[in-house]
Amino acid sequence: xxxxxxxxxxxxxxxxxxxxxxxxxxxxxxxxxxxxxxxxxxxxxxxxxxxxxxxxxxxxxxxxxxxxxxxxxxxxxxxxxxxxxxxxxxxxxxxxxxxxxxxxxxxxxxxxxxxxxxxxxxxxxxxxxxxxxxxxxxxxxxxxxxxxxxxxxxxxxxxxxxxxxxxxxxxxxxxxxxxxxxxxxxxxxxxxxxxxxxxxxxxxxxxxxxxxxxxxxxxxxxxxxxxxxxxxxxxxxxxxxxxxxxxxxxxxxxxxxxxxxxxxxxxxxxxxxxxxxxxxxxxxxxxxxxxxxxxxxxxxxxxxxxxxxxxxxxxxxxxxxxxxxxxxxxxxxxxxxxxxxxxxxxxxxxxxxxxxxxxxxxxxxxxxxxxxxxxxxxxxxxxxxxxxxxxxxxxxxxxxxxxxxxxxxxxxxxxxxxxxxxxxxxxxxxxxxxxxxxxxxxxxxxxxxxxxxxxx
Numbered sequence: 001x002x003x004x005x006x007x008x009x010x011x012x013x014x015x016x017x018x019x020x021x022x023x024x025x026x027x028x029x030x031x032x033x034x035x036x037x038x039x040x041x042x043x044x045x046x047x048x049x050x051x052x053x054x055x056x057x058x059x060x061x062x063x064x065x066x067x068x069x070x071x072x073x074x075x076x077x078x079x080x081x082x083x084x085x086x087x088x089x090x091x092x093x094x095x096x097x098x099x100x101x102x103x104x105x106x107x108x109x110x111x112x113x114x115x116x117x118x119x120x121x122x123x124x125x126x127x128x129x130x131x132x133x134x135x136x137x138x139x140x141x142x143x144x145x146x147x148x149x150x151x152x153x154x155x156x157x158x159x160x161x162x163x164x165x166x167x168x169x170x171x172x173x174x175x176x177x178x179x180x181x182x183x184x185x186x187x188x189x190x191x192x193x194x195x196x197x198x199x200x201x202x203x204x205x206x207x208x209x210x211x212x213x214x215x216x217x218x219x220x221x222x223x224x225x226x227x228x229x230x231x232x233x234x235x236x237x238x239x240x241x242x243x244x245x246x247x248x249x250x251x252x253x254x255x256x257x258x259x260x261x262x263x264x265x266x267x268x269x270x271x272x273x274x275x276x277x278x279x280x281x282x283x284x285x286x287x288x289x290x291x292x293x294x295x296x297x298x299x300x301x302x303x304x305x306x307x308x309x310x311x312x313x314x315x316x317x318x319x320x321x322x323x324x325x326x327x328x329x330x331x332x333x334x335x336x337x338x339x340x341x342x343x344x345x346x347x348x349x350x351x352x353x354x355x356x357x358x359x360x361x362x363x364x365x366x367x368x369x370x371x372x373x374x375x376x377x378x379x380x381x382x383x384x385x386x387x388x389x390x391x392x393x394x395x396x397x398x399x400x401x402x403x404x405x406x407x408x409x410x411x412x413x414x415x416x417x418x419x420x421x422x423x424x425x426x427x428x429x430x431x432x433x434x435x436x437x438x439x440x441x442x443x444x445x446x447x448x449x450x451x452x453x454x455x456x
Contacts, residue, residue, distance in 0.1 A: 340353055390411045
C-alpha cells in the first residue's frame with residue numbers, strides 16, 4: 001500500500017463504518033500491529049497517533065548508539081519471517097543488506113532502526129497522523145473512538161469519530177522524574193536564567209546548553225544514563241565542564257544477556273509471573289531491572305577505557321561516579337545560579353549537598369491508565385493501585401474488546417517492554433480479533449521450567 005496523506009480524512013471518520021480494529025498510538029508496538037494486520041483480508045484496521053509522523057526517541061538518537069536487541073526483534077519477523085515489512089527487507093530495498101552483513105553485528109544502529117520504522121510507516125495506508133484521541137466510549141455493540149485532528153503545529157482543526165469492534169491501545173510510556181527533581185524543574189519554570197533540569201528523552205536538543213553549564217549531573221543507572229555520560233565526558237573535559245554520575249543502584253550494572261536468562265522473555269515465564277501474588281510480582285519487577293534496564297557490557301567497558309585514557313599521565317578527570325546514592329531533595333540557588341542536590345548514601349546513611357549547573361534525569365518511563373478510557377468507567381478492570389488489570393490475553397475490559405500493548409509490565413513481567421516479544425503479543429491480539437491464528441503462536445519456547453513441574 002502507498003503511504004496515506006497524514007492530513008486526509010480517514011475512511012470511516014464521521015460515518016457508520018465499523019472497523020474490526022482501531023489502534024491508538026503508533027510507536028514500535030502499534031506500528032508492528034499495523035504491519036501484521038495489513039495483509040489480513042479479515043482485518044479492517046485503522047491506526048491513530050497525535051504525532052505528525054513516526055519518531056522513536058529523537059532526544060536519544062546519539063551517533064553510533066545501537067538498539068539492545070538483535071535485528072530479528074523487528075516489528076514483524078518473530079510473527080512472520082516472510083513479511084514484506086521486515087528489517088531485512090528494509091535493508092534489501094535500501095541497498096544496505098550486504099553492508100549490514102559485512103558489518104557482522106546483530107544490533108542495528110538506533111538511527112537505523114528509526115529509519116526502518118519510518119520506512120514501514122510510509123508503506124502503510126492505515127495510519128493516520130495528527131489524531132489525538134480524547135475518548136473511547138461504547139456505542140451499542142461497537143466502540144466509538146473520538147479524536148481531535150491536529151495541524152502541523154499541534155492546533156486542533158477538527159474532530160473525527162471512528163467505530164471499531166476492537167480497540168488496541170499502544171500509547172506507550174511517559175518520562176518519569178523523581179519527586180525531588182520534578183520539584184526542581186518546576187522551580188526553574190519561567191526563569192530563563194535557570195540552568196536546565198531535563199529528562200534524558202530531551203537530551204540531544206539541550207546538549208550544547210549542558211556543555212556550557214559548567215557542570216552536569218546525570219541521575220540514573222541504565223543505558224540512557226551511560227550513553228549520555230559517555231557522550232558528554234570527553235568534550236566536557238576539553239571544555240573544563242564537570243560531569244558527575246549519580247545512581248541509587250548499588251552498582252553500574254550491565255544488562256544480563258545470557259541465553260537461559262533470555263528465556264524469561266517467553267510465554268512460559270509470563271504464565272509463571274502471572275501466577276504469583278501481586279506483592280511478589282512487585283518485588284520481582286524491581287529485582288529484574290538488570291534484565292532489560294541495565295547497561296550494555298560493551299558500553300561499560302568503553303566508559304572505563306575512556307576514563308583510563310583521560311587520566312593517563314596523572315591527569316584528573318573532572319568527574320565523580322557515585323553508586324548507592326539517592327537524590328532526596330533539591331533546590332535552585334538563584335544567587336549562585338546552581339542547583340543544589342541533597343545526596344544520601346544507602347549503606348552509610350550519610351548526606352551531603354552537591355552543587356551542579358545542570359541535571360539530566362535518566363530515570364526511565366512509566367505506563368499509566370489513559371484518561372481517554374474514562375467514559376467506560378467500571379468496565380475497565382483496575383488493580384488495587386489503580387493500574388490496568390491486564391488479562392493473560394492482553395485485554396482490560398469485561399467484554400475483552402480493548403487490548404493493550406506495553407502497559408502490562410506489572411502483570412506480565414519482562415516481556416511487556418521487550419521489542420522481540422512484541423510480534424508474539426500482536427499475534428495473540430490478532431487471534432482474538434479474527435477468531436483464528438493468522439500467525440502461529442508458539443506456546444513453548446524455553447528449555448527450562450519455571451516453578452515446579454506437575455507431580456509424576
